[in-house]
Each structure stands twice: as structure tokens, then as C-alpha cells.
Amino acid sequence: MSDDLNQSSNAEETGGFFPNRPIWTPEIERKATVVADWVECELEGGHIWGIQRVGKSEFAKYLEQGLPSMLPATAVVIFEFLLMKPKTAEAVLKKCLLNLDSTAAPGRELPMIYSRVLGMIVAKCKALRARRVVLIIDELQNIPHELYPVFMSLASDVRKAGFVPHMLSIGQPEMKTTIDLAFQNNYLQMIGRFFQGMAIYHGLTIEDIGALLTNMEGEGLEFTTRHFPERARQGWSITELARPMEEAVTALLTEDNLTGTAARLPFAYLRPALNSMFFHLAADPQSVIDAAMAKAAMKKASLHKVLRHYVAR
Numbered sequence: 001m002s003d004d005l006n007q008s009s010n011a012e013e014t015g016g017f018f019p020n021r022p023i024w025t026p027e028i029e030r031k032a033t034v035v036a037d038w039v040e041c042e043l044e045g046g047h048i049w050g051i052q053r054v055g056k057s058e059f060a061k062y063l064e065q066g067l068p069s070m071l072p073a074t075a076v077v078i079f080e081f082l083l084m085k086p087k088t089a090e091a092v093l094k095k096c097l098l099n100l101d102s103t104a105a106p107g108r109e110l111p112m113i114y115s116r117v118l119g120m121i122v123a124k125c126k127a128l129r130a131r132r133v134v135l136i137i138d139e140l141q142n143i144p145h146e147l148y149p150v151f152m153s154l155a156s157d158v159r160k161a162g163f164v165p166h167m168l169s170i171g172q173p174e175m176k177t178t179i180d181l182a183f184q185n186n187y188l189q190m191i192g193r194f195f196q197g198m199a200i201y202h203g204l205t206i207e208d209i210g211a212l213l214t215n216m217e218g219e220g221l222e223f224t225t226r227h228f229p230e231r232a233r234q235g236w237s238i239t240e241l242a243r244p245m246e247e248a249v250t251a252l253l254t255e256d257n258l259t260g261t262a263a264r265l266p267f268a269y270l271r272p273a274l275n276s277m278f279f280h281l282a283a284d285p286q287s288v289i290d291a292a293m294a295k296a297a298m299k300k301a302s303l304h305k306v307l308r309h310y311v312a313r
Contacts, residue, residue, distance in 0.1 A: 017278045022058040024215050026208040031201055036070045038197045045167040046197030049175045053268040054203045056170050060138045075130035081139040092150050093117050122161045132164045140169040145178050152193050169194055203264035203310050206249050210242035230285055247291035252304050261311040272301040
């Protein structure tokens with residue numbers, strides 16, 4: 001998936017160093033491959049969970065464009081329930097309408113709201129000439145399992161309309177309680193529709209930093225040429241930040257008595273750290289980022305305060 005979709009362009013830049021869209025990371029690549037396999041094999045549902053700030057919602061947004069490039073004739077619909085805990089089927093479906101960018105009044109009757117949501121999903125599939133549709137439910141932990149039948153019904157009716165559905169749910173670690181409950185009580189419909197496949201979404205390994213920077217750079221020092229033209233003329237590349245960043249992470253682990261553990265770095269903290277380094281490089285054309293400066297940038301982003309939560313023990 002690390003192709004033109006992942007490279008930043010002048011049109012997408014917002015005046016900063018990152019485009020206004022989710023960007024490719026090695027973990028996105030790994031989990032997109034898992035999801036593509038689930039969809040291609042026609043598993044009815046899969047669940048991906050991970051701790052906060054590792055980039056799960058960005059992963060969902062990335063799939064919206066990236067998955068159809070991996071599996072042609074595939075539509076993706078995202079239903080996002082951040083900061084919302086619906087209590088009724090009507091509340092779930094009204095939120096789904098908002099996610100589908102419906103500007104029409106939803107109506108008051110449940111069948112009418114349901115019909116509108118289903119109709120918009122089917123219309124999107126037809127417009128894209130899709131054979132499959134992936135219904136992504138982000139922040140599933142906010143939805144009581146008693147309301148899961150709403151999505152089961154949508155998937156069933158999408159299938160009746162001639163499309164192959166896959167329900168991909170994304171949630172926080174507390175989903176483990178719901179999943180354990182489903183298996184302990186033999187809720188076979190729930191297991192088969194939501195948890196046929198399961199995977200954990202991690203942060204980035206130390207080794208992933210280099211791959212991330214390489215992808216950001218693009219072909220022919222594209223990123224460096226755009227943002228640091230003088231450095232590019234001297235043959236320098238942002239990929240040279242990988243080593244000091246790796247050394248900085250190792251130093252932070254040592255300071256926190258986490259030597260020997262494998263860090264899984266949250267991109268929500270790496271991104272501002274990278275921005276800090278980029279701004280420093282732009283302000284002083286003669287400056288060099290070493291491990292100490294990389295560590296300072298990571299501390300500015302407060303990575304050191306949470307790092308112990310992002311290690312494999």
C-alpha cells in the first residue's frame with residue numbers, strides 16, 4: 001500500500017509538514033493486509049483492538065481509500081462513535097446517517113431511519129460498482145452489545161441487496177470483556193458476525209521509524225526538496241533522522257528502567273516530535289539533529305511520560 005496514495009503532494013499540504021489526511025505507517029500496512037485477507041476470504045466480521053493513541057481511527061480512515069486499491073470492487077463505509085454512547089437503535093442509526101453525510105431530516109420512525117441508512121450504503125456500493133462492502137464500526141466499546149443486532153441487520157440486508165458485507169469493528173482494550181462474555185455464553189451470532197477474525201493494533205517498533213521516514217520522503221528526496229531545498233541539494237534526506245530517533249527512544253527506555261523491552265511507539269506522540277525536529281531544521285539550515293535533540297523533541301511531545309504504557313512486556 002505504500003504507493004502514490006501514501007506520498008504527500010503540494011495540493012494536500014496545509015502549510016505544515018504533514019498532509020491533512022492519514023499517512024502510511026508500517027503498522028497500517030500490517031493490519032491492512034490482515035483486513036484485506038479477512039475480506040477476501042469472506043469472513044463476516046473481524047475486530048481490531050488496541051490501546052489509546054496508537055492510531056486506530058487513522059487506520060480506519062486510511063482503509064477507506066487504501067482498501068479498494070488492495071481489493072478492487074470494494075466499498076468502505078465508516079461509522080464512528082467517538083465520545084458517544086448510544087442507548088437505543090434510533091441513536092445508533094442517526095449517528096450512522098451523520099457518518100454517511102446525510103443532510104436530510106432522519107425522521108422519527110425506526111424503520112424509516114433504518115431504510116435511509118441501508119439505502120445510502122447500497123447507493124454507495126452501486127456508485128462504485130462494488131461487489132464487497134466493508135462496514136467499519138469505530139469505537140465499538142461505546143456501543144452496548146444489546147445494540148449489535150442493528151449492524152447485524154444492516155449486514156444481512158446489504159447481502160440481500162447483492163453485495164458481500166464484512167463488519168470490521170475497532171475498539172479499546174475494554175472490548176476484551178465483551179468478547180470474553182460472547183465466548184463464555186456461546187453468543188454464536190455475535191461471535192460469527194463481529195469476532196470471526198481478531199487482531200491487535202500496535203504502535204510502531206523502533207525499526208519502523210526508518211520505514212516511516214522513507215515513505216514520507218518519497219521518490220528522489222521529494223519531501224526534503226520541498227521543505228529543506230538547501231539540504232536536499234547537499235544530498236541530505238529526512239531518512240537520516242532514523243538513527244538519532246532510534247537512539248533517543250532507547251535512551252528514554254533506559255531512563256525509565258525499561259531496558260530490554262520492545263517499544264511500540266504511538267504515532268500521536270511521534271508526529272509532534274517529528275514536527276519539532278522539522279521546525280528546528282527549517283529555522284537553522286546549519287543544524288544537525290543528534291540523539292540528544294531527538295530525545296528533547298520526544299520529551300516536548302511528552303512521550304517519556306507515557307512510554308511505559310507502550311512497551312511489550
